[in-house]
Amino acid sequence: MRHILLAATAAAALTMSGAAFAQNGQGGAAAGAATGAVGGAIVGGPVGAVVGGAVGAIAGGLSAQQAPEFRQYVVRQDVPSYRYQNEVTVGTVLPADGVRYYEVPEQYGARDYRYTVVNDQVVLVDPRSRRIVQVVR
Template structure:
């Protein structure tokens, strides 16, 4: 068992630079999803691959170092907050009416998502499904 943990740690260390690159590339979500799936498969088999793929794809949104600057941008835009009765979490689907979605400025490198503010929290949303893909911290 300890050999598997050591092997998984070594593989994750090797894949970490690929994950970092995926955040800055145009195909960040796809590359991040592939990297996360590969790492998850090694650690946890098929279920780990599924979880790793979802987590990696989410990272393809805003890189962690961009989040504070983007959050400040959203505050400056004075975007109204939508009051949502459910838990604000990745994967939650927002209602089809009553929520305004806004373009993410090009400087943040996020092309396929929109943003909105839900319960005073900025989130990235997939416009076709209205699914929250990232909570901006």
């Protein structure tokens, strides 16, 4: 029982420090993946670590504080909206043709991602897979 409490305390400390690191725009996907993996390992063992790491990596996009400012940046860029027939959600893989992706400015710290507008919604996309990793609200 003592080991479980010690592990839970360590996971909570790592989660809080990882969240603060990511909010400062410094952590990105790596910090999110590490934090998610530790938290997942505590709850679900090795399988939980894998799932937690994947979810944490996706959460490594824009922080809640950055999102409104970034959204306004995109609006000012007057990026055309791509019309997509399906729902726009995290995990959606966009088509290979017809979608134009743009660099995320350095000050937002999401350098591993690109942005675009789909059905009038600003989204961050992993350029390697074309998978939406964040719908920016």
